[in-house]
Amino acid sequence: QQPDLDVPYVPTKQETVEEMLKLAGVKPGDVVYDLGCGDGRIVITAAQKFGATGVGVDLNPQRIKEANANAQAAGVADKVRFVEGNLFEFDFSQANVVTMYLLPSVNLKLRPKLQKELKPGSRIVSHDFDMGDWQAEKTIEVGNDTIYLWTIGN
Numbered sequence: 663q664q665p666d667l668d669v670p671y672v673p674t675k676q677e678t679v680e681e682m683l684k685l686a687g688v689k690p691g692d693v694v695y696d697l698g699c700g701d702g703r704i705v706i707t708a709a710q711k712f713g714a715t716g717v718g719v720d721l722n723p724q725r726i727k728e729a730n731a732n733a734q735a736a737g738v739a740d741k742v743r744f745v746e747g748n749l750f751e752f753d754f755s756q757a758n759v760v761t762m763y764l765l766p767s768v769n770l771k772l773r774p775k776l777q778k779e780l781k782p783g784s785r786i787v788s789h790d791f792d793m794g795d796w797q798a799e800k801t802i803e804v805g806n807d808t809i810y811l812w813t814i815g816n
């Protein structure tokens with residue numbers, strides 16, 4: 663039986679993954695959470711190339727299996743963790759960077775939870791979709807992809 667997904671699986675291109683992490687200024691010590699992590703590529707890249715640790719959550723158990731296998735293959739299994747679950751029920755208060763590639767309606771539904779759980783100074787990066795009237799601090803284009811950045815205020 664397939665899980666009831668809010669968003670279909672479409673992976674982010676590797677080049678865009680790296681630009682997302684750069685836009686968020688990811689550095690060693692950062693804790694990166696990808697909400698709807700797919701095959702884990704954002705969190706794995708954050709560990710492998712940016713020295714961060716990370717957590718991914720996905721509702722589809724197949725994606726979690728792939729993410730764990732990819733983390734092993736990349737040699738970062740000790741720096742990342744992948745959890746099967748619903749992002750709307752997931753505690754991401756330990757994150758200081760949140761990444762997502764969801765949908766406009768899902769971003770809007772998630773906005774209050776992001777604002778409630780994240781600490782001041784935490785960064786949020788979204789691939790392709792904005793947050794309605796929550797104005798992005800920076801927007802960049804990578805090929806056909808658009809990336810948005812917000813920082814949680816005090």
Ligand code: SAM
Pocket residue numbers: 666667668669670671672673674696697698699700701702703704719720721722725747748749750762763764789
């Ligand atoms: N973040 C990955 C990337 O950028 O390569 C994958 C993005 S893909 C567009 C969206 C992912 O969200 C899919 O892997 C899907 O299984 C997952 N997903 C959809 N609804 C979800 C939910 N309610 N909770 C957790 N994951 C969900």
